[in-house]
Amino acid sequence: MRYIADALKVFEKEGLQARQAIALEIARLGSDGFDINNPEQEYSLQSLPGQFSGLHLLSIMYAAFRQIDPTMELGMDFEAEYLAAIEQKKG
Numbered sequence: 001m002r003y004i005a006d007a008l009k010v011f012e013k014e015g016l017q018a019r020q021a022i023a024l025e026i027a028r029l030g031s032d033g034f035d036i037n038n039p040e041q042e043y044s045l046q047s048l049p050g051q052f053s054g055l056h057l058l059s060i061m062y063a064a065f066r067q068i069d070p071t072m073e074l075g076m077d078f079e080a081e082y083l084a085a086i087e088q089k090k091g
Helices: 002-014 016-032 054-068 079-090
Strands: none
């Protein structure tokens, strides 16, 4: 949930275009798949500073696409974590 909560903060601060650019960059980078079982931060993005694990990137991408089109089928289920992050943000 932390990854999603952090992503939501970035999206709120940076805006719609940044959110879309981040989501698309992660989708392109992950077109061959991410190793979500490896906690090593081995991925980097041009649109965000830092290093990321595969699970971290999938979490960010889920949050972005969930905001872009809530009906989109993403092939992953971070819905509980997403909803918890939204609730935490409200609180």
